[in-house]
Amino acid sequence: MSYRLTAPAPGWTTTTDVVVVGSGVAGLTVALNVRQAGLRATVVTKAMLDDGSTRWAQGGIAAALGEGDTPEQHLDDTLVAGAGLCDEDAVRALVTEGPDAVRRLIAVGAAFDRDEDGEILLTREGGHHRRRIAHAGGDATGAEISRALVAAVRSDPGVELIEHALVLDLLTDADGHAAGLTLHVMGEGQRDGVGAIRARAVVLATGGMGQVFSATTNPAVSTGDGVALALRAGAEVTDLEFVQFHPTVLWLGPEAEGQQPLVSEAVRGEGAYLVDGDGVRFMVGQHELNELAPRDIVAKAITRRMQEQGAEHMYLDGRHFGAAMWETRFPTILASCRAHGIDPVTRPIPVAPAAHYASGGIRTDLHGRTTVPGLYACGEVACTGVHGANRLASNSLLEGLVFAERIAADLTARHATGELTERAVDVAGARAAQPVPLLAPEARAEIQRLMTRGAGVIRSAASMAAAEAGLAHLAEHARADLADEKPADPRVETWEATNLHLVASALVAAAALREETRGCHWREDFPDRDDATWRRHLGLALQERGELRAQPSPVR
Numbered sequence: 001m002s003y004r005l006t007a008p009a010p011g012w013t014t015t016t017d018v019v020v021v022g023s024g025v026a027g028l029t030v031a032l033n034v035r036q037a038g039l040r041a042t043v044v045t046k047a048m049l050d051d052g053s054t055r056w057a058q059g060g061i062a063a064a065l066g067e068g069d070t071p072e073q074h075l076d077d078t079l080v081a082g083a084g085l086c087d088e089d090a091v092r093a094l095v096t097e098g099p100d101a102v103r104r105l106i107a108v109g110a111a112f113d114r115d116e117d118g119e120i121l122l123t124r125e126g127g128h129h130r131r132r133i134a135h136a137g138g139d140a141t142g143a144e145i146s147r148a149l150v151a152a153v154r155s156d157p158g159v160e161l162i163e164h165a166l167v168l169d170l171l172t173d174a175d176g177h178a179a180g181l182t183l184h185v186m187g188e189g190q191r192d193g194v195g196a197i198r199a200r201a202v203v204l205a206t207g208g209m210g211q212v213f214s215a216t217t218n219p220a221v222s223t224g225d226g227v228a229l230a231l232r233a234g235a236e237v238t239d240l241e242f243v244q245f246h247p248t249v250l251w252l253g254p255e256a257e258g259q260q261p262l263v264s265e266a267v268r269g270e271g272a273y274l275v276d277g278d279g280v281r282f283m284v285g286q287h288e289l290n291e292l293a294p295r296d297i298v299a300k301a302i303t304r305r306m307q308e309q310g311a312e313h314m315y316l317d318g319r320h321f322g323a324a325m326w327e328t329r330f331p332t333i334l335a336s337c338r339a340h341g342i343d344p345v346t347r348p349i350p351v352a353p354a355a356h357y358a359s360g361g362i363r364t365d366l367h368g369r370t371t372v373p374g375l376y377a378c379g380e381v382a383c384t385g386v387h388g389a390n391r392l393a394s395n396s397l398l399e400g401l402v403f404a405e406r407i408a409a410d411l412t413a414r415h416a417t418g419e420l421t422e423r424a425v426d427v428a429g430a431r432a433a434q435p436v437p438l439l440a441p442e443a444r445a446e447i448q449r450l451m452t453r454g455a456g457v458i459r460s461a462a463s464m465a466a467a468e469a470g471l472a473h474l475a476e477h478a479r480a481d482l483a484d485e486k487p488a489d490p491r492v493e494t495w496e497a498t499n500l501h502l503v504a505s506a507l508v509a510a511a512a513l514r515e516e517t518r519g520c521h522w523r524e525d526f527p528d529r530d531d532a533t534w535r536r537h538l539g540l541a542l543q544e545r546g547e548l549r550a551q552p553s554p555v556r
């Protein structure tokens with residue numbers, strides 16, 4: 001399962017002003033906005049520019065755009081969904097700046113669906129008390145946002161784009177200020193292999209960590225690399241236990257692994273029902289919003305009903321929409337269901353929860369600054385405090401947009417005062433003194449199985465102890481193998497497996513410590529919410545206790 005790898009020292013170095021890791025809504029928005037201040041931006045991305053979660057977003061982007069809606073109402077719904085852990089200042093920034101941020105996205109070129117009068121069409125999703133979600137292409141919102149942002153960065157010569165490049169670790173100067181990063185480029189020519197980018201500031205926008213679990217809506221690139229990098233760099237990471245499981249993911253069988261097709265909450269927003277194996281609408285009476293209760297509540301209700309009925313899935317019934325509505329309003333979902341042999345026009349869709357979103361991540365302030373000077377984070381990798389214990393539906397794209405703009409504003413202001421200076425960094429000397437055992441690519445599936453069994457929708461001390469033991473076993477093998485023969489240079493899959501292991505270990509440690517049920521963290525052995533004891537951010541508690549330590553970089 002493990003290798004001793006001798007990763008090469010950075011073989012080449014390049015320089016920029018701001019290096020952005022990730023090319024989803026968050027990363028590209030930062031790049032476009034720092035350009036307005038005349039700063040050079042370099043965007044590094046693991047695969048193609050549009051391979052992150054952004055492209056897959058279906059339902060839409062939430063913002064108080066409709067008549068009669070206000071940021072205050074959006075704030076209320078966000079706070080309720082967050083189950084007592086939201087940072088109200090961060091939510092206020094999100095909901096008040098959100099509508100204009102969406103208008104600026106439209107100005108960049110994103111086309112949202114509109115009625116015949118040209119007004120933006122709005123839908124509903126779980127936890128929203130009114131229609132507030134703008135969508136594009138019916139259920140292809142993320143694809144349209146991604147298309148517009150990619151076109152914009154491609155047409156700006158001041159944005160350098162490096163695709164097929166996996167960022168490994170942070171470089172810091174003698175003062176501990178971020179000074180760039182190391183990366184592994186899977187290409188040919190001068191920039192092949194492990195290299196370094198020196199920069200005045202580093203922005204992490206690496207998206208989620210859904211690939212920690214066997215079945216997830218997230219694409220293959222969502223391996224938690226940004227959180228792993230942050231942990232190794234000693235940045236504070238928090239709320240990792242709050243993994244959101246989307247209630248309605250197309251059920252493809254008990255062995256289904258990897259990215260699974262989502263069936264958007266907007267389908268319920270437009271009137272589809274959740275029914276059990278007997279055709280009973282089991283959400284009715286469980287919450288004032290019935291099927292449109294916040295996501296954690298619906299995911300729990302589905303899981304409970306599955307347990308009661310010994311079923312592997314429930315059903316989402318939208319047959320009453322009729323073919324024309326499915327074709328115009330939900331063309332992506334219709335096509336993906338039909339591709340798997342299910343026609344939602346004539347049959348209820350089998351659905352079950354799957355890992356969807358990391359509500360926690362790298363702790364930031366309201367300007368996207370992490371606890372390492374010069375290191376910023378935004379989008380799903382960050383924990384701005386907006387989501388608390390459970391994110392409100394369609395607040396993620398908005399958070400990526402708003403906090404990316406805030407980071408760019410902070411960088412612009414620091415640039416204006418001359419504070420954003422070049423940093424001296426000894427790239428070759430930045431390598432860790434100790435070799436770090438890297439996990440072989442095959443460890444990925446084992447980590448996913450351990451996490452799904454031990455720290456999935458429902459958790460207990462016993463299930464998480466088993467996951468911890470399994471993860472420790474994988475790490476021990478890594479250590480035991482240090483004397484082994486050196487294999488070929490690490491592959492992307494090797495870096496990813498190593499990052500997944502670190503992130504999974506941190507997630508289980510945080511989830512084991514939180515002895516209560518809150519938001520999307522569901523403890524079988526502690527079924528109640530405990531406000532007296534458990535309001536604090538546990539990632540910080542773990543770091544204070546030395547259990548989430550900074551670790552040396554694998555690049556040595």
Ligand SMILES: Cc1cc2nc3c(=O)[nH]c(=O)nc-3n(C[C@H](O)[C@H](O)[C@H](O)COP(=O)(O)OP(=O)(O)OC[C@H]3O[C@@H](n4cnc5c(N)ncnc54)[C@H](O)[C@@H]3O)c2cc1C
Pocket residue numbers: 021022023024025026027044045046047048049050051052053054055056057058059060061062141142165166167168205206207208217218219221222223225226262356357378379380381393394395396397398400
């Ligand atoms: C199927 C699906 C549907 C969704 N629907 C909605 C919705 O309707 N509304 C909503 O608000 N949210 C939705 N979400 C959530 C939302 O799409 C994501 O949270 C959001 O797009 C994340 O944006 P991001 O920019 O932070 O990251 P991403 O879009 O995931 O981009 C991350 C980028 O980082 C790159 N990267 C990662 N690691 C590295 C590395 N080591 N080196 C270099 N590059 C790296 C990736 O390749 C990628 O380019 C959905 C998510 C999924 C999966």
Ligand SMILES: O=C([O-])CC(=O)C(=O)O
Pocket residue numbers: 057058059060125246262263264265266357392393394395396
């Ligand atoms: O259900 C949807 O389409 C919305 C969604 O995934 C999200 O907000 O993460």
